[in-house]
Amino acid sequence: MTFSIVARSPDGQSYGVAVASKFLAVGAAVPAAESGVGAVATQSYANLAYRPQGLALLRTGVAATDVVAALVAADDGRAQRQVGVVGADGDGATYTGAGCTPWAGGQTGDGWAAQGNILTGPEVIDAMRDTWLAGTAGPFPDRLLAALAAGDRAGGDRRGRQSAALLVVSPGGGYGGGSDVLVDLRVDDHPDPVSELGRLLETHTLLFGKPDPASLRDLTGDLAAEVRDRLTAAGHPVAGDDLNAALVSWAGVENLEERLVPDRIDPVVLDHLRRQTGER
Known part of the structure; x- marks a missing residue:
C-alpha cells in the first residue's frame, strides 16, 4: 500500500525517509529516524514496533541487513510485512514478505533502500533508484523528495494517492538548533500529496533554511x-x-x-x- 526510500546522506550526517501511499496519514505510521543512528520504514500491514526496535538495534552497531533479519524473524506476521533500513555505514537493507500484495519488492545500495507494495510495477522502484543515484549534488531532503516524486510519476501506488511524508534528522538541525529533526513534513489527505509535500518543503526551506x-x-x-x-x-x-x-x-x-x-x-x-x- 506504500512506497518509500530510506537513506543516509553522503557525509553520513543525516538520515531520512520519504514515503507516499493510498493510506491516511502515512507519515504517522511508516517513518522513523534518529541522528547518528539510522532510519527505518515499516509498511504493508505496518508493524509499528519495527521503528523503535530497529533504531535500538542500529544504536548498538548492528548492520542494516542484520537489523532487518532480526525484525522479521521475531514477527509472526512477517509474510505480509515490508521494511527498509539504513544504518551508519554500508548498504541499506530491505525485506518484502511473500504475502505482500503485488507488485511488491525493493532495491538497495550504499546508504539507501527503496521499497513498495501494491505498486503499478517494478518501474516505480527503478525510477526511485535512478533518481536517487543521479541526485548527488542536491540538498539531502530535496534528493529524498525527488526520488519519491520519480516513483510517483512512474505509477506509484496502483490504488491511487492520498498521503506523503518526509522525515530528516541531522545533528542540531532542528529549529534553533534545539533538536536533531531537520525536516518533519506530512501531507495526511490530499489528491496530489507528493506535489503538496514539495510545496511544503519549499516553504520549509524559505523559513528555516540556513543562510549561505x-x-x-x-x-x-x-x-x-x-x-x-x-x-x-x-x-x-x-x-x-x-x-x-x-x-x-x-x-x-x-x-x-x-x-x-x-x-x-x-x-x-x-x-x-x-x-x-x-x-x-
Whole structure:
C-alpha cells in the first residue's frame, strides 16, 4: 500500500525517509529516524514496533541487513510485512514478505533502500533508484523528495494517492538548533500529496533554511536605506540607528528569524521583504 526510500546522506550526517501511499496519514505510521543512528520504514500491514526496535538495534552497531533479519524473524506476521533500513555505514537493507500484495519488492545500495507494495510495477522502484543515484549534488531532503516524486510519476501506488511524508534528522538541525529533526513534513489527505509535500518543503526551506555565508549582503549604504524604508512600510520602523532590531522584529512576525545575521541580510530575506512591500 506504500512506497518509500530510506537513506543516509553522503557525509553520513543525516538520515531520512520519504514515503507516499493510498493510506491516511502515512507519515504517522511508516517513518522513523534518529541522528547518528539510522532510519527505518515499516509498511504493508505496518508493524509499528519495527521503528523503535530497529533504531535500538542500529544504536548498538548492528548492520542494516542484520537489523532487518532480526525484525522479521521475531514477527509472526512477517509474510505480509515490508521494511527498509539504513544504518551508519554500508548498504541499506530491505525485506518484502511473500504475502505482500503485488507488485511488491525493493532495491538497495550504499546508504539507501527503496521499497513498495501494491505498486503499478517494478518501474516505480527503478525510477526511485535512478533518481536517487543521479541526485548527488542536491540538498539531502530535496534528493529524498525527488526520488519519491520519480516513483510517483512512474505509477506509484496502483490504488491511487492520498498521503506523503518526509522525515530528516541531522545533528542540531532542528529549529534553533534545539533538536536533531531537520525536516518533519506530512501531507495526511490530499489528491496530489507528493506535489503538496514539495510545496511544503519549499516553504520549509524559505523559513528555516540556513543562510549561505557567501551570499550575505552588508547592511550599509543604499541597501541599508532601502531596508529601513521597507521595514517602515511593513510596520516595523527603525528606532534611531538600530536597523538590526527592526529587522528582528519584522522577521519574527514572518517566521524568518532562522535566516538572520547581525549587520547583514540574506538575499532570501531581502526578496521576501521586497515582495511584501512592493515597488519603491
